[in-house]
Amino acid sequence: MASGGDDEQVPEGCNGIVVKNLYLSCDPYTRNRITKPDTGNYYVNYLKPGLPINGLGVAKVFDSGHPNFKKGDLVWGNTRWEEYSLITDFQLLFKIQHTNVPLSYYTGILGPPGLTAYSGFYEVAMLSEVLEAKKRYFPEVIDIYFENVGGKMLDAVLLNIRAHGRIAACGLISQYNLDKPEGVHNLMHLIYKRIRMEGFVVFDYFHLYPKFLEFVLPQIAEGKIAYLEDIAEGLKSGPSALVGLFSGLNVGKQVVLVAQE
Ligand SMILES: NC(=O)c1ccc[n+]([C@@H]2O[C@H](COP(=O)([O-])OP(=O)(O)OC[C@H]3O[C@@H](n4cnc5c(N)ncnc54)[C@H](OP(=O)(O)O)[C@@H]3O)[C@@H](O)[C@H]2O)c1
Structure with missing residues (x-):
């Protein structure tokens, strides 16, 4: 979804949400999702030509047809490489409860990548x-x-x-x-x-996520973890940022900044 139209509203009768994407995570496994392996049993979906890449990111709820989410909520999880996304599958979408850390951290040290x-x-x-x-x-x-x-x-x-x-x-x-x-x-x-x-x-370990946050957030707050990020600005910088992972061009977790909150 691009910005600037009715597209950014949840369609009538749909219990999905529309989010404004803020940060996207560049992850090495995206490369594997381009080439179909010989066997099944892969744990993520293949990318379909013509559709936006889906992957992990941080976003803000822009419109909601779902009782658990309201406009303005911050979320991290599965979204797409576009400005606004309609999300209807909530299996991998979490509300961000702790905002005293940079939001981009939820693409890396506070999320599954990294x-x-x-x-x-x-x-x-x-x-x-x-x-x-x-x-x-x-x-x-x-x-x-x-x-x-x-x-x-x-x-x-x-x-x-x-x-x-x-x-x-x-x-x-x-x-x-x-x-x-x-x-x-x-x-x-x-x-x-x-x-x-x-x-x-x-x-397989998402059930341990609350315990993980309990452990890691104080370590960040106390400065015991030094976490480096490499932020590429703008959706258009996404592909080169992703490719750069494979020659070590990034210094720290590679993130794409799509939009400010
Ligand atoms: N199983 C899972 O659930 C799961 C989930 C997430 C990630 N992973 C895996 O974890 C690994 C790291 O991913 P990440 O998400 O943490 O991202 P990441 O650390 O940003 O990974 C990219 C880094 O890999 C290094 N690299 C690239 N090509 C290399 C090569 N040919 N040989 C050696 N190092 C190379 C580079 O480090 P330098 O700049 O230091 O060279 C690059 O910065 C990947 O193998 C990924 O598939 C697995």
Whole structure:
């Protein structure tokens, strides 16, 4: 939906909402949604040519036909790369309750994208303490690796991880632009070292979101988390910002500013 017309109203009889998009999240998985993989079982929808990209963002309710949302509410979740969007599926749409942080944070550190930020942070804030405690009692403490890169990196991890290590396989960004994935060459180390590698999809953990906010918001308020954003201005800057992710052009979480509140 573009701005400037009746389009911005919820159609009569529809219990959807129309939102004004403020920030959009640039996420590596969008690349995978362009190329249809051989198998089903993918956890997000493919992009359809001719339709706006859908993805995560922050928006303001502009018109509402839904009893749970009113004009002016701030929301984050699934929206589209356009100025105004009609939303009728509320499975992945959350009202923003805490506005004492920059709203763009809900595209990254306070939302499901930006997993690199989470994993690094948890490692420092939580895992190191847990591991230190365990080490006192179990000298053969396991290592945990949160995999987001793939390719040669995963090969190196398999070579270097300790016996009984665990790998959470979250993303393989180094593979997304390749016509043919490189594959993993050191898989025998899974066996030699009895490693457990398991896929991780953030959507399976949304029930923990309130608990996560309770934990992370004070850390932001106390300045214990330094969070960097790279904000591209204007919807038109979206495609190049998205492509830039794959050559590391962004410094910090890549966000597109569509409109001011
Ligand atoms: N499973 C899930 O539920 C889930 C959800 C969200 C994200 N993910 C995955 O998490 C990973 C990070 O995504 P994000 O959302 O946190 O965004 P992000 O950190 O902004 O990811 C982009 C970064 O990836 C790095 N990168 C790009 N191409 C690379 C390559 N060929 N080799 C190594 N690093 C490369 C770049 O970092 P540098 O600038 O430092 O080079 C770039 O800034 C991705 O693999 C994504 O698919 C998984």
